[in-house]
Amino acid sequence: MKRKNYPLHxxxxxxxxxxxxxxxxxxxxxxHKEGVKAVYRSVKFAxxxxxxxxxxxxxxxxxxxxxPLEVSNLMILFEEILKKxxxxxxxxxxxxxxxxxxxxxxxxxxxxxxISESLTSENNGLRLNIAINYGxxxxxxxxxxxxxHQILSRKLNLNDIKEDSFASFLSTxxxxxxxxxxxxxxxxxxxxxxxxxxxxxxxxxxxxxxPDFDQVSFSDAINQFKLRKRNFGK
Ligand code: FPP
Numbered sequence: 001m002k003r004k005n006y007p008l009h010x011x012x013x014x015x016x017x018x019x020x021x022x023x024x025x026x027x028x029x030x031x032h033k034e035g036v037k038a039v040y041r042s043v044k045f046a047x048x049x050x051x052x053x054x055x056x057x058x059x060x061x062x063x064x065x066x067x068p069l070e071v072s073n074l075m076i077l078f079e080e081i082l083k084k085x086x087x088x089x090x091x092x093x094x095x096x097x098x099x100x101x102x103x104x105x106x107x108x109x110x111x112x113x114x115i116s117e118s119l120t121s122e123n124n125g126l127r128l129n130i131a132i133n134y135g136x137x138x139x140x141x142x143x144x145x146x147x148x149h150q151i152l153s154r155k156l157n158l159n160d161i162k163e164d165s166f167a168s169f170l171s172t173x174x175x176x177x178x179x180x181x182x183x184x185x186x187x188x189x190x191x192x193x194x195x196x197x198x199x200x201x202x203x204x205x206x207x208x209x210x211p212d213f214d215q216v217s218f219s220d221a222i223n224q225f226k227l228r229k230r231n232f233g234k
Contacts, residue, residue: 005226007179009053011201012042013193016185022138023209029073034211036081045218046126047092053127053175055099057193061135064104078132079109086138087117093125099132099171101142127175135172136195143169172197180225184210184217 013112014035021031039056046054089096098113098163105113146169150156167173178194186207190198204221206213 006227007051007056007222009178010180010182011055011142011178011194011198012048012052013057013181013183013191014038014210015183017196019185020209021210027171028070031211032074032077035219036077038051038210039115041214042218043128045215051126053129054192055129055131055178057131057134059132059134060192062192075109077107079112082112082134086119089158090120090123092121093123093224095123095125096120096129097127097129098146099129099131101138101208102133104133111175129175131193135192137192139171140196167196170196177201180204180221183210201230202230
């Protein structure tokens with residue numbers, strides 16, 4: 001059932017784990033662990049509210065510049081979650097996809113990603129995308145290189161490349177455009193997330209730190225979205 005003024009695809013920049021931890025006198029790693037609870041709450045919210053696609057920004061191309069300890073703790077956390085929760089995702093008919101360049105991830109995480117994605121690949125419920133080692137510019141560039149390759153090998157004609165066909169070379173291929181982009185943590189910026197895909201998204205920024213983002217905060221964002229008049233440039 002299509003609901004009027006309801007977002008089909010929601011993307012979230014989950015920011016503020018570190019500041020949440022600092023405020024409570026805890027370590028940044030603990031902030032990320034608390035952030036995982038907010039991920040579970042958001043997935044549950046998406047299921048209950050029949051949101052079709054939820055895309056979460058977990059690790060950017062630039063996040064490698066953080067301390068080696070924080071980076072390795074995050075990588076361990078991603079692997080643990082995928083290992084622990086893939087069966088539950090499957091049980092709830094969720095189709096999981098990891099967006100971003102997986103080549104730089106360690107081999108055990110890459111393996112776990114393959115296992116989790118293939119386990120859930122036939123599901124047709126919520127589409128849950130988690131961006132790990134993702135950057136919007138890098139994704140566009142990588143798509144462009146694939147297109148160039150096809151043109152040079154004469155599989156594709158330059159004049160046949162339209163917006164839709166270009167989008168099919170991005171890691172978000174086959175996903176509907178993002179209706180609502182939420183950023184928590186108080187910063188008003190995009191930070192190289194989904195640049196192509198948010199061309200006509202509604203943007204919602206909240207000061208709430210990610211570990212505090214709950215059902216009420218999520219509903220607030222959706223209620224704001226419902227009030228927006230979208231005209232897509234018309
Ligand atoms: C931003 O907070 C958060 C991150 C870079 C990591 C987000 C990861 C999680 C919440 C774990 C989720 C796991 C999965 C599998 C989805 P920050 O560290 O930038 O906070 P700060 O701006 O306050 O320092």
